[in-house]
Amino acid sequence: MSALFITNIGSLVGLHPQETLMLRGNQMQGLPTLENAWVLCEDGKISDFGKMDQLPVDLPNTAFTHDAKGGFVFPSWCDSHTHIVFAASREEEFVMKIDGKSYEDIAAAGGGILNSARKLQLASEEQLYNSAAIRLTDMIKQGTGAVEIKSGYGLTTDSELKMLRVIRKLKDNFQIPVKASFLAAHAYPPEYKNNHEGYIKLIIDEMLPKIADEGLADYMDAFCEQGFFSVDDTDRLLQAGAKYGLKPKIHANQLSVSGGVQVGVKHQAISVDHLEATDDAVIESLKSGDTIATLLPSCSFYINIPFANARGLINANIPVAVATDYNPGSTPSGNMNLVVSLACIKLRMRPEEAINAATINGAAAMELSREVGSIAKGKKANLFITRPMSSLAFLPYSFGQSQIDTIVLNGKIS
Numbered sequence: 247m248s249a250l251f252i253t254n255i256g257s258l259v260g261l262h263p264q265e266t267l268m269l270r271g272n273q274m275q276g277l278p279t280l281e282n283a284w285v286l287c288e289d290g291k292i293s294d295f296g297k298m299d300q301l302p303v304d305l306p307n308t309a310f311t312h313d314a315k316g317g318f319v320f321p322s323w324c325d326s327h328t329h330i331v332f333a334a335s336r337e338e339e340f341v342m343k344i345d346g347k348s349y350e351d352i353a354a355a356g357g358g359i360l361n362s363a364r365k366l367q368l369a370s371e372e373q374l375y376n377s378a379a380i381r382l383t384d385m386i387k388q389g390t391g392a393v394e395i396k397s398g399y400g401l402t403t404d405s406e407l408k409m410l411r412v413i414r415k416l417k418d419n420f421q422i423p424v425k426a427s428f429l430a431a432h433a434y435p436p437e438y439k440n441n442h443e444g445y446i447k448l449i450i451d452e453m454l455p456k457i458a459d460e461g462l463a464d465y466m467d468a469f470c471e472q473g474f475f476s477v478d479d480t481d482r483l484l485q486a487g488a489k490y491g492l493k494p495k496i497h498a499n500q501l502s503v504s505g506g507v508q509v510g511v512k513h514q515a516i517s518v519d520h521l522e523a524t525d526d527a528v529i530e531s532l533k534s535g536d537t538i539a540t541l542l543p544s545c546s547f548y549i550n551i552p553f554a555n556a557r558g559l560i561n562a563n564i565p566v567a568v569a570t571d572y573n574p575g576s577t578p579s580g581n582m583n584l585v586v587s588l589a590c591i592k593l594r595m596r597p598e599e600a601i602n603a604a605t606i607n608g609a610a611a612m613e614l615s616r617e618v619g620s621i622a623k624g625k626k627a628n629l630f631i632t633r634p635m636s637s638l639a640f641l642p643y644s645f646g647q648s649q650i651d652t653i654v655l656n657g658k659i660s
Protein backbone atom coordinates (compact mmCIF):
# COMPACT_ATOMS: atom_id res chain seq x y z
CA MET A 247 0.00 0.00 0.00
CA SER A 248 1.38 3.42 -0.90
CA ALA A 249 0.70 6.33 1.45
CA LEU A 250 1.57 10.01 1.36
CA PHE A 251 1.18 12.14 4.50
CA ILE A 252 1.25 15.88 3.78
CA THR A 253 1.82 17.93 6.93
CA ASN A 254 2.03 21.60 7.95
CA ILE A 255 -0.49 22.74 5.34
CA GLY A 256 -1.19 26.46 5.71
CA SER A 257 -4.71 25.93 4.36
CA LEU A 258 -6.35 22.82 2.94
CA VAL A 259 -8.73 24.25 0.35
CA GLY A 260 -11.97 22.96 -1.18
CA LEU A 261 -13.32 20.61 1.48
CA HIS A 262 -16.70 20.12 -0.13
CA PRO A 263 -18.58 17.09 1.14
CA GLN A 264 -18.41 14.02 -1.10
CA GLU A 265 -22.10 14.43 -2.01
CA THR A 266 -21.57 17.97 -3.36
CA LEU A 267 -21.27 17.46 -7.10
CA MET A 268 -21.78 21.01 -8.38
CA LEU A 269 -22.28 24.52 -7.03
CA ARG A 270 -24.67 27.08 -8.41
CA GLY A 271 -25.27 30.78 -7.79
CA ASN A 272 -24.54 31.88 -4.21
CA GLN A 273 -23.21 28.44 -3.29
CA MET A 274 -20.16 29.27 -5.37
CA GLN A 275 -18.98 31.73 -2.70
CA GLY A 276 -18.53 28.87 -0.23
CA LEU A 277 -15.07 27.30 -0.34
CA PRO A 278 -14.53 25.37 2.91
CA THR A 279 -10.93 25.29 4.18
CA LEU A 280 -9.03 23.86 7.14
CA GLU A 281 -6.08 25.86 8.46
CA ASN A 282 -2.86 24.33 9.80
CA ALA A 283 -3.82 20.94 8.46
CA TRP A 284 -2.61 17.56 7.22
CA VAL A 285 -3.96 15.26 4.54
CA LEU A 286 -3.34 11.53 4.17
CA CYS A 287 -3.45 9.86 0.75
CA GLU A 288 -3.59 6.08 0.52
CA ASP A 289 -3.67 3.96 -2.62
CA GLY A 290 -4.11 6.99 -4.82
CA LYS A 291 -7.06 8.40 -2.87
CA ILE A 292 -7.60 10.96 -0.14
CA SER A 293 -8.19 8.81 2.94
CA ASP A 294 -8.27 11.34 5.76
CA PHE A 295 -7.44 14.91 6.77
CA GLY A 296 -7.38 16.94 9.95
CA LYS A 297 -5.66 19.66 11.95
CA MET A 298 -2.00 19.47 12.95
CA ASP A 299 -2.94 19.49 16.64
CA GLN A 300 -4.83 16.22 16.07
CA LEU A 301 -2.61 13.92 14.06
CA PRO A 302 -4.01 10.61 12.76
CA VAL A 303 -3.71 7.72 15.18
CA ASP A 304 -3.37 4.98 12.57
CA LEU A 305 -0.79 6.50 10.22
CA PRO A 306 0.61 3.64 8.09
CA ASN A 307 4.26 3.16 9.02
CA THR A 308 5.12 3.00 5.31
CA ALA A 309 3.74 6.52 4.76
CA PHE A 310 6.05 9.00 3.08
CA THR A 311 5.82 12.37 4.86
CA HIS A 312 5.96 15.60 2.88
CA ASP A 313 6.20 18.86 4.80
CA ALA A 314 4.14 21.53 3.01
CA LYS A 315 5.91 24.18 5.14
CA GLY A 316 2.85 26.40 5.30
CA GLY A 317 1.96 26.05 1.61
CA PHE A 318 -1.71 25.69 0.65
CA VAL A 319 -3.11 22.44 -0.75
CA PHE A 320 -5.72 22.64 -3.50
CA PRO A 321 -7.60 19.99 -5.47
CA SER A 322 -6.05 19.97 -8.97
CA TRP A 323 -7.60 22.22 -11.59
CA CYS A 324 -10.26 20.55 -13.74
CA ASP A 325 -9.92 21.93 -17.27
CA SER A 326 -13.17 21.00 -18.99
CA HIS A 327 -12.63 22.60 -22.43
CA THR A 328 -9.48 22.13 -24.53
CA HIS A 329 -8.35 21.46 -28.09
CA ILE A 330 -4.79 20.30 -27.36
CA VAL A 331 -4.45 17.88 -30.27
CA PHE A 332 -3.22 20.03 -33.14
CA ALA A 333 -0.45 19.87 -35.70
CA ALA A 334 0.99 23.37 -35.71
CA SER A 335 0.89 26.73 -34.00
CA ARG A 336 -0.70 29.73 -35.76
CA GLU A 337 1.39 32.70 -34.74
CA GLU A 338 0.99 34.21 -38.24
CA GLU A 339 -2.66 34.79 -37.27
CA PHE A 340 -1.52 36.35 -34.00
CA VAL A 341 0.30 38.96 -36.07
CA MET A 342 -2.76 39.45 -38.32
CA LYS A 343 -4.79 40.13 -35.17
CA ILE A 344 -2.25 42.72 -34.02
CA ASP A 345 -2.66 44.35 -37.43
CA GLY A 346 -6.40 44.65 -36.82
CA LYS A 347 -7.95 41.57 -38.41
CA SER A 348 -10.82 39.98 -36.48
CA TYR A 349 -11.28 36.27 -35.69
CA GLU A 350 -14.00 36.17 -38.40
CA ASP A 351 -11.77 37.98 -40.98
CA ILE A 352 -9.03 35.41 -40.41
CA ALA A 353 -11.46 32.49 -40.71
CA ALA A 354 -12.93 33.96 -43.91
CA ALA A 355 -9.40 34.21 -45.38
CA GLY A 356 -8.90 30.44 -44.95
CA GLY A 357 -7.17 30.79 -41.60
CA GLY A 358 -8.52 29.68 -38.28
CA ILE A 359 -9.95 26.20 -37.90
CA LEU A 360 -9.51 25.36 -41.62
CA ASN A 361 -5.83 26.29 -41.40
CA SER A 362 -5.41 23.88 -38.47
CA ALA A 363 -7.39 21.19 -40.32
CA ARG A 364 -5.16 21.35 -43.41
CA LYS A 365 -2.09 20.85 -41.24
CA LEU A 366 -3.61 18.15 -39.06
CA GLN A 367 -4.73 16.09 -42.05
CA LEU A 368 -1.05 15.82 -43.09
CA ALA A 369 0.27 14.90 -39.64
CA SER A 370 0.74 11.34 -38.43
CA GLU A 371 -0.99 9.96 -35.35
CA GLU A 372 2.43 9.66 -33.73
CA GLN A 373 3.36 13.30 -34.41
CA LEU A 374 0.02 14.46 -33.04
CA TYR A 375 0.36 12.28 -29.96
CA ASN A 376 3.88 13.47 -29.21
CA SER A 377 3.04 17.17 -29.43
CA ALA A 378 -0.23 16.80 -27.46
CA ALA A 379 1.59 14.80 -24.77
CA ILE A 380 4.06 17.67 -24.32
CA ARG A 381 1.18 20.14 -23.97
CA LEU A 382 -0.63 17.92 -21.47
CA THR A 383 2.55 17.42 -19.44
CA ASP A 384 2.99 21.21 -19.25
CA MET A 385 -0.64 21.63 -18.17
CA ILE A 386 -0.19 19.06 -15.40
CA LYS A 387 2.90 20.93 -14.18
CA GLN A 388 0.68 24.01 -13.96
CA GLY A 389 -1.78 22.22 -11.67
CA THR A 390 -4.28 20.56 -13.99
CA GLY A 391 -5.45 17.14 -12.79
CA ALA A 392 -8.37 16.34 -15.11
CA VAL A 393 -8.98 17.43 -18.68
CA GLU A 394 -11.44 17.32 -21.59
CA ILE A 395 -10.00 17.26 -25.11
CA LYS A 396 -11.88 17.82 -28.37
CA SER A 397 -11.48 16.59 -31.90
CA GLY A 398 -12.49 19.09 -34.58
CA TYR A 399 -9.35 19.82 -36.56
CA GLY A 400 -9.80 16.66 -38.64
CA LEU A 401 -12.98 17.46 -40.56
CA THR A 402 -12.70 14.21 -42.57
CA THR A 403 -13.69 10.80 -41.27
CA ASP A 404 -10.09 9.56 -41.20
CA SER A 405 -8.68 12.65 -39.55
CA GLU A 406 -11.43 12.95 -36.94
CA LEU A 407 -10.82 9.28 -36.05
CA LYS A 408 -7.08 9.97 -35.99
CA MET A 409 -7.58 12.81 -33.48
CA LEU A 410 -9.87 10.76 -31.28
CA ARG A 411 -7.39 7.86 -31.28
CA VAL A 412 -4.70 10.29 -30.13
CA ILE A 413 -6.99 11.39 -27.29
CA ARG A 414 -7.60 7.74 -26.37
CA LYS A 415 -3.85 7.17 -26.21
CA LEU A 416 -3.50 10.20 -23.93
CA LYS A 417 -6.23 8.66 -21.73
CA ASP A 418 -4.31 5.39 -21.61
CA ASN A 419 -0.88 6.86 -20.93
CA PHE A 420 -1.55 9.75 -18.56
CA GLN A 421 -2.35 9.49 -14.89
CA ILE A 422 -5.18 12.03 -14.92
CA PRO A 423 -8.81 11.54 -16.04
CA VAL A 424 -9.25 12.52 -19.71
CA LYS A 425 -12.62 12.96 -21.47
CA ALA A 426 -13.04 13.15 -25.26
CA SER A 427 -15.53 15.27 -27.19
CA PHE A 428 -16.38 14.71 -30.86
CA LEU A 429 -16.31 18.08 -32.65
CA ALA A 430 -16.42 17.34 -36.39
CA ALA A 431 -19.01 20.16 -36.48
CA HIS A 432 -16.27 22.73 -35.87
CA ALA A 433 -16.21 24.26 -39.37
CA TYR A 434 -17.52 23.29 -42.81
CA PRO A 435 -14.61 21.87 -44.84
CA PRO A 436 -14.01 23.79 -48.11
CA GLU A 437 -15.35 20.92 -50.23
CA TYR A 438 -18.69 21.22 -48.38
CA LYS A 439 -18.82 25.02 -48.49
CA ASN A 440 -21.90 24.89 -50.68
CA ASN A 441 -23.16 21.55 -49.48
CA HIS A 442 -23.73 21.84 -45.75
CA GLU A 443 -26.27 19.04 -45.89
CA GLY A 444 -23.61 16.71 -47.28
CA TYR A 445 -21.25 17.38 -44.37
CA ILE A 446 -23.98 16.99 -41.73
CA LYS A 447 -24.86 13.65 -43.34
CA LEU A 448 -21.20 12.62 -43.35
CA ILE A 449 -20.99 13.32 -39.62
CA ILE A 450 -24.26 11.56 -38.81
CA ASP A 451 -24.14 8.60 -41.19
CA GLU A 452 -20.42 7.86 -41.42
CA MET A 453 -18.37 9.41 -38.62
CA LEU A 454 -20.68 8.86 -35.64
CA PRO A 455 -21.21 5.09 -36.19
CA LYS A 456 -17.45 4.53 -36.55
CA ILE A 457 -16.62 6.58 -33.47
CA ALA A 458 -19.30 4.81 -31.46
CA ASP A 459 -18.05 1.46 -32.70
CA GLU A 460 -14.56 2.14 -31.34
CA GLY A 461 -15.93 3.89 -28.21
CA LEU A 462 -13.78 6.92 -28.98
CA ALA A 463 -15.89 9.80 -27.64
CA ASP A 464 -17.64 10.70 -24.40
CA TYR A 465 -19.41 13.84 -25.62
CA MET A 466 -20.91 15.45 -28.72
CA ASP A 467 -19.81 18.98 -29.50
CA ALA A 468 -20.70 21.54 -32.21
CA PHE A 469 -19.69 25.14 -32.89
CA CYS A 470 -23.11 26.77 -33.01
CA GLU A 471 -22.31 30.17 -34.43
CA GLN A 472 -23.09 32.51 -37.32
CA GLY A 473 -20.93 31.39 -40.25
CA PHE A 474 -20.39 27.96 -38.67
CA PHE A 475 -23.21 25.59 -37.58
CA SER A 476 -26.79 26.84 -37.36
CA VAL A 477 -29.23 26.07 -34.55
CA ASP A 478 -31.01 23.58 -36.84
CA ASP A 479 -27.71 21.88 -37.76
CA THR A 480 -26.78 21.70 -34.08
CA ASP A 481 -30.20 20.33 -33.15
CA ARG A 482 -29.84 17.50 -35.66
CA LEU A 483 -26.27 16.74 -34.64
CA LEU A 484 -27.08 16.60 -30.93
CA GLN A 485 -30.05 14.34 -31.63
CA ALA A 486 -27.83 12.04 -33.70
CA GLY A 487 -25.12 11.97 -31.00
CA ALA A 488 -27.72 11.04 -28.37
CA LYS A 489 -28.55 7.88 -30.35
CA TYR A 490 -25.01 6.74 -29.57
CA GLY A 491 -25.16 7.83 -25.94
CA LEU A 492 -23.06 10.97 -26.50
CA LYS A 493 -24.28 13.82 -24.28
CA PRO A 494 -23.73 17.36 -25.56
CA LYS A 495 -21.03 19.80 -24.49
CA ILE A 496 -21.21 22.58 -27.05
CA HIS A 497 -19.64 25.83 -28.22
CA ALA A 498 -22.28 28.56 -28.04
CA ASN A 499 -22.48 32.34 -28.31
CA GLN A 500 -18.77 33.01 -28.78
CA LEU A 501 -19.22 35.69 -31.42
CA SER A 502 -22.96 36.40 -31.29
CA VAL A 503 -26.17 35.38 -29.55
CA SER A 504 -26.67 32.35 -31.75
CA GLY A 505 -29.43 30.30 -30.14
CA GLY A 506 -26.75 27.78 -29.25
CA VAL A 507 -27.37 27.96 -25.52
CA GLN A 508 -31.07 27.26 -25.94
CA VAL A 509 -30.49 24.29 -28.24
CA GLY A 510 -27.92 22.94 -25.77
CA VAL A 511 -30.36 23.28 -22.87
CA LYS A 512 -33.05 21.60 -24.99
CA HIS A 513 -30.76 18.56 -25.31
CA GLN A 514 -29.76 18.68 -21.62
CA ALA A 515 -26.18 19.54 -22.45
CA ILE A 516 -23.64 18.89 -19.71
CA SER A 517 -22.26 22.32 -20.51
CA VAL A 518 -22.62 25.22 -22.92
CA ASP A 519 -19.26 26.88 -23.39
CA HIS A 520 -18.02 30.40 -24.26
CA LEU A 521 -21.12 32.64 -23.84
CA GLU A 522 -19.18 35.82 -24.50
CA ALA A 523 -22.42 37.05 -26.05
CA THR A 524 -25.37 36.73 -23.69
CA ASP A 525 -28.81 38.28 -23.36
CA ASP A 526 -31.67 37.88 -20.87
CA ALA A 527 -33.18 35.01 -22.85
CA VAL A 528 -29.90 33.09 -22.65
CA ILE A 529 -29.76 33.52 -18.87
CA GLU A 530 -33.44 32.59 -18.56
CA SER A 531 -32.94 29.40 -20.58
CA LEU A 532 -30.18 28.22 -18.24
CA LYS A 533 -32.24 28.65 -15.08
CA SER A 534 -33.94 25.31 -15.57
CA GLY A 535 -31.93 22.10 -15.58
CA ASP A 536 -28.31 21.44 -14.68
CA THR A 537 -26.47 22.66 -17.77
CA ILE A 538 -23.25 24.36 -16.71
CA ALA A 539 -22.14 27.65 -18.26
CA THR A 540 -18.43 27.15 -18.95
CA LEU A 541 -16.67 30.47 -19.43
CA LEU A 542 -13.31 30.84 -21.16
CA PRO A 543 -11.82 34.19 -20.10
CA SER A 544 -8.38 33.56 -21.61
CA CYS A 545 -10.06 33.28 -25.03
CA SER A 546 -11.75 36.68 -24.57
CA PHE A 547 -8.43 38.13 -23.43
CA TYR A 548 -6.43 36.67 -26.30
CA ILE A 549 -8.71 37.55 -29.22
CA ASN A 550 -10.06 40.74 -27.71
CA ILE A 551 -13.72 39.86 -27.57
CA PRO A 552 -16.13 40.71 -24.73
CA PHE A 553 -15.88 38.79 -21.48
CA ALA A 554 -18.85 36.64 -20.49
CA ASN A 555 -21.44 37.97 -18.07
CA ALA A 556 -20.40 35.76 -15.16
CA ARG A 557 -22.12 37.94 -12.57
CA GLY A 558 -25.42 37.82 -14.44
CA LEU A 559 -25.18 34.03 -14.66
CA ILE A 560 -24.20 33.54 -11.01
CA ASN A 561 -26.85 35.97 -9.80
CA ALA A 562 -29.41 33.92 -11.74
CA ASN A 563 -28.35 30.82 -9.77
CA ILE A 564 -26.68 29.15 -12.76
CA PRO A 565 -23.64 26.87 -12.23
CA VAL A 566 -20.52 28.43 -13.76
CA ALA A 567 -17.25 26.67 -14.61
CA VAL A 568 -14.09 28.14 -16.11
CA ALA A 569 -11.66 26.41 -18.48
CA THR A 570 -8.71 27.29 -20.69
CA ASP A 571 -9.98 26.54 -24.25
CA TYR A 572 -6.31 25.72 -25.05
CA ASN A 573 -6.11 25.71 -28.88
CA PRO A 574 -3.72 27.06 -31.52
CA GLY A 575 -5.95 29.95 -32.63
CA SER A 576 -8.06 31.67 -30.01
CA THR A 577 -6.20 30.59 -26.84
CA PRO A 578 -2.71 29.11 -27.12
CA SER A 579 -2.41 28.61 -23.36
CA GLY A 580 -3.32 25.77 -21.03
CA ASN A 581 -2.62 27.69 -17.86
CA MET A 582 -5.53 27.37 -15.43
CA ASN A 583 -3.81 29.69 -12.94
CA LEU A 584 -4.11 32.50 -15.47
CA VAL A 585 -7.74 31.53 -16.14
CA VAL A 586 -8.53 31.80 -12.42
CA SER A 587 -6.86 35.23 -12.25
CA LEU A 588 -8.77 36.41 -15.34
CA ALA A 589 -12.00 35.05 -13.86
CA CYS A 590 -11.43 37.37 -10.90
CA ILE A 591 -10.12 40.36 -12.83
CA LYS A 592 -12.31 40.30 -15.93
CA LEU A 593 -15.35 38.18 -15.00
CA ARG A 594 -15.51 39.83 -11.57
CA MET A 595 -15.73 36.51 -9.79
CA ARG A 596 -14.54 36.41 -6.17
CA PRO A 597 -11.48 34.18 -5.59
CA GLU A 598 -13.67 31.52 -3.93
CA GLU A 599 -16.08 31.55 -6.89
CA ALA A 600 -13.27 31.36 -9.43
CA ILE A 601 -11.57 28.47 -7.61
CA ASN A 602 -14.84 26.56 -7.34
CA ALA A 603 -15.47 27.21 -11.04
CA ALA A 604 -12.03 25.78 -11.87
CA THR A 605 -12.30 22.73 -9.59
CA ILE A 606 -15.64 21.21 -8.52
CA ASN A 607 -17.70 22.83 -11.31
CA GLY A 608 -15.02 22.04 -13.90
CA ALA A 609 -15.16 18.44 -12.72
CA ALA A 610 -18.96 18.51 -13.01
CA ALA A 611 -18.62 19.81 -16.59
CA MET A 612 -16.84 16.50 -17.34
CA GLU A 613 -19.13 14.38 -15.11
CA LEU A 614 -16.11 13.73 -12.90
CA SER A 615 -17.11 15.39 -9.67
CA ARG A 616 -17.53 12.06 -7.85
CA GLU A 617 -13.85 11.47 -8.57
CA VAL A 618 -12.04 14.83 -8.51
CA GLY A 619 -12.59 18.58 -7.94
CA SER A 620 -12.53 18.78 -4.13
CA ILE A 621 -10.77 17.45 -1.05
CA ALA A 622 -13.04 14.68 0.17
CA LYS A 623 -12.38 11.22 1.54
CA GLY A 624 -12.39 8.65 -1.23
CA LYS A 625 -11.63 11.12 -4.03
CA LYS A 626 -8.62 10.75 -6.25
CA ALA A 627 -5.58 12.38 -4.61
CA ASN A 628 -4.82 14.81 -7.47
CA LEU A 629 -3.64 17.93 -5.70
CA PHE A 630 -1.20 20.77 -5.85
CA ILE A 631 0.78 22.36 -3.06
CA THR A 632 1.66 26.04 -3.26
CA ARG A 633 4.43 28.04 -1.70
CA PRO A 634 3.40 29.62 1.61
CA MET A 635 0.78 32.28 0.84
CA SER A 636 -0.65 35.10 2.94
CA SER A 637 -4.23 34.21 1.95
CA LEU A 638 -6.32 32.31 -0.56
CA ALA A 639 -6.80 35.44 -2.65
CA PHE A 640 -3.02 35.67 -3.12
CA LEU A 641 -3.24 32.88 -5.72
CA PRO A 642 -5.36 34.78 -8.32
CA TYR A 643 -3.91 38.12 -7.16
CA SER A 644 -0.39 37.11 -8.19
CA PHE A 645 -1.47 36.73 -11.83
CA GLY A 646 0.95 35.38 -14.38
CA GLN A 647 3.21 33.94 -11.69
CA SER A 648 2.86 30.36 -10.56
CA GLN A 649 2.60 29.77 -6.83
CA ILE A 650 2.67 26.00 -7.36
CA ASP A 651 5.52 24.18 -5.69
CA THR A 652 4.57 20.48 -5.80
CA ILE A 653 2.17 18.34 -7.85
CA VAL A 654 0.54 15.23 -6.40
CA LEU A 655 -1.09 12.77 -8.79
CA ASN A 656 -2.86 9.66 -7.56
CA GLY A 657 -1.38 10.18 -4.11
CA LYS A 658 2.21 10.42 -5.31
CA ILE A 659 4.48 13.43 -5.64
CA SER A 660 5.15 13.67 -9.36
Ligand SMILES: N=CN[C@@H](CCC(=O)O)C(=O)O
Pocket residue numbers: 329358359362469497500545571573574575576577
Ligand atom coordinates in the same frame (compact mmCIF):
# COMPACT_ATOMS: atom_id res chain seq x y z
N1 LIG B 1 -14.55 28.57 -31.43
C1 LIG B 1 -14.30 27.48 -31.80
N2 LIG B 1 -13.24 26.74 -31.47
C2 LIG B 1 -12.09 27.20 -30.75
C3 LIG B 1 -11.16 27.95 -31.61
C4 LIG B 1 -10.65 27.13 -32.65
C5 LIG B 1 -9.57 27.75 -33.45
O1 LIG B 1 -9.54 28.98 -33.67
O2 LIG B 1 -8.75 26.95 -33.88
C6 LIG B 1 -12.52 27.95 -29.53
O3 LIG B 1 -13.25 27.38 -28.73
O4 LIG B 1 -12.14 29.11 -29.32
Ligand SMILES: [Zn+2]
Pocket residue numbers: 327328329497571573
Ligand atom coordinates in the same frame (compact mmCIF):
# COMPACT_ATOMS: atom_id res chain seq x y z
ZN1 LIG C 1 -13.26 25.55 -27.85
